[in-house]
Amino acid sequence: MTQETPATLMIRAIPGVGWLAMSAPAPTRQAARVPTLQVRTHAVADPGDLLDLIPANDSVSTWVRRGDGMVAWGEAARIDTAGATRMLDADAWFGRLREGADISDDVDLPGTGLIAFGSFSFDDDAPAGGALIVPRVVVGRRAGHAWITTIDPDGAAPLAIDGDRAPLALPTDVTYSPGAVTPQEWKAKVADAVARIRAGEAAKIVLARDVWATSSSPLDPRALVTRFSHAYPTTWAFAVDGLVGATPEMLIRRERRMVASRVLAGTIRRTGDDERDLAHAAALARSSKDLEEHEFAVESLARALAPFVESANVPEVPSVLHLPNVMHLATDVTAVLQRGADGARPSALRLAAALHPTAAVGGTPTADAVRLVGEIEGMDRGRYAGPVGWIGSEGDGEWCIALRCGALDPADPRRIRLFAGCGIVAASDPGAELDETEAKLEPMRQALLG
Numbered sequence: 001m002t003q004e005t006p007a008t009l010m011i012r013a014i015p016g017v018g019w020l021a022m023s024a025p026a027p028t029r030q031a032a033r034v035p036t037l038q039v040r041t042h043a044v045a046d047p048g049d050l051l052d053l054i055p056a057n058d059s060v061s062t063w064v065r066r067g068d069g070m071v072a073w074g075e076a077a078r079i080d081t082a083g084a085t086r087m088l089d090a091d092a093w094f095g096r097l098r099e100g101a102d103i104s105d106d107v108d109l110p111g112t113g114l115i116a117f118g119s120f121s122f123d124d125d126a127p128a129g130g131a132l133i134v135p136r137v138v139v140g141r142r143a144g145h146a147w148i149t150t151i152d153p154d155g156a157a158p159l160a161i162d163g164d165r166a167p168l169a170l171p172t173d174v175t176y177s178p179g180a181v182t183p184q185e186w187k188a189k190v191a192d193a194v195a196r197i198r199a200g201e202a203a204k205i206v207l208a209r210d211v212w213a214t215s216s217s218p219l220d221p222r223a224l225v226t227r228f229s230h231a232y233p234t235t236w237a238f239a240v241d242g243l244v245g246a247t248p249e250m251l252i253r254r255e256r257r258m259v260a261s262r263v264l265a266g267t268i269r270r271t272g273d274d275e276r277d278l279a280h281a282a283a284l285a286r287s288s289k290d291l292e293e294h295e296f297a298v299e300s301l302a303r304a305l306a307p308f309v310e311s312a313n314v315p316e317v318p319s320v321l322h323l324p325n326v327m328h329l330a331t332d333v334t335a336v337l338q339r340g341a342d343g344a345r346p347s348a349l350r351l352a353a354a355l356h357p358t359a360a361v362g363g364t365p366t367a368d369a370v371r372l373v374g375e376i377e378g379m380d381r382g383r384y385a386g387p388v389g390w391i392g393s394e395g396d397g398e399w400c401i402a403l404r405c406g407a408l409d410p411a412d413p414r415r416i417r418l419f420a421g422c423g424i425v426a427a428s429d430p431g432a433e434l435d436e437t438e439a440k441l442e443p444m445r446q447a448l449l450g
């Protein structure tokens with residue numbers, strides 16, 4: 001979590017495309033070579049369920065909510081970054097890629113034209129680093145308009161759009177095993193965090209835990225995302241670079257001058273009985289423990305956003321977001337971007353870099369809380385709780401916080417590491433927090449049913 005970690009840039013050559021792989025070892029950073037891309041977006045008739053379109057492919061990206069969004073496959077270009085500037089380096093690379101690209105876009109909506117999908121580690125110094133991937137084919141739909149984008153590196157033969165649509169491979173006989181800490185150990189960590197909060201070391205510390213799931217057959221990200229999008233339609237069902245999940249939390253969405261963020265903090269489990277859940281929702285909206293935890297998260301977001309915007313609308317009272325497994329206190333912040341010193345409005349990824357980590361996943365005050373997470377939690381979060389999303393031609397994009405997710409094990413396609421965490425405040429109870437992590441693991445566990 002140090003700020004000093006020097007960035008490393010690695011550009012991966014795509015087989016058959018023939019441009020140079022370069023690396024710029026820290027600390028001397030060089031401009032990574034960018035390929036010239038031919039980008040073509042055309043309107044198409046409604047393609048039906050987007051998730052049915054993805055061929056079996058090593059590189060699959062999805063971003064789907066309420067049936068709209070984008071699915072993408074193949075890699076036209078990719079950057080892997082690490083260190084404190086991992087998002088800014090990726091953003092600068094994408095800017096250079098855009099400058100050199102030959103783009104023709106008949107649709108002109110957020111997400112059409114050149115696009116890259118990415119995910120970044122929670123910690124500055126995590127080995128997981130980050131990646132931004134420009135796919136070869138994107139199919140998208142937004143409010144009744146559908147499109148297809150093809151992205152061809154210079155000299156590459158176009159990728160077949162009708163790839164091999166191998167049937168979805170469902171998980172089989174999934175078994176679970178503890179991650180870095182057992183549930184019992186994790187409760188002790190929560191008690192430790194509560195003691196340190198009461199001693200005045202921080203006001204809120206977000207602690208997470210991990211669980212391994214192993215299927216007897218290779219896991220197919222397309223199958224997992226399809227299940228998320230059917231069971232949790234109001235979340236963003238994502239698959240990016242082996243990280244898959246159904247997150248309800250929008251870190252930042254940028255559409256031209258407008259930005260929006262959905263802050264979540266304060267959680268209660270659903271019971272399955274609507275009447276009881278309504279009573280619980282009312283209790284959540286009055287719970288001083290949850291309201292305090294929520295206020296920390298809203299304040300930290302508003303403070304981090306302030307330098308970039310000319311006006312912001314921050315509702316004073318949160319609403320209650322109902323998901324099938326849990327309910328959250330939620331605040332939707334909207335704002336109008338201002339131009340920076342360079343005359344440009346910051347891109348969605350630049351904003352995500354400035355906002356991460358929010359109090360929703362780190363704690364309050366941020367620097368102390370993040371240090372305490374590192375001391376107490378006892379695991380590497382990888383890309384869990386980091387920004388995940390996409391950036392488009394004009395710097396528009398959507399970056400969520402990677403929650404309710406799992407990281408496929410690159411070394412064993414049958415394994416996935418699941419994560420869940422909770423904001424700990426002075427009034428937190430370890431048993432209740434453990435139960436909350438179980439509720440937050442439910443979308444992943446349901447997607448992994450055989």
Ligand SMILES: C=C(O[C@@H]1C=C(C(=O)O)C=C[C@H]1O)C(=O)O
Pocket residue numbers: 206208249264265266267328360361403404419420421422423424440
């Ligand atoms: C950390 C997670 O969720 C975050 C923590 C919340 C809380 O403590 O109430 C609620 C939503 C998220 O901001 C997670 O899902 O893993």
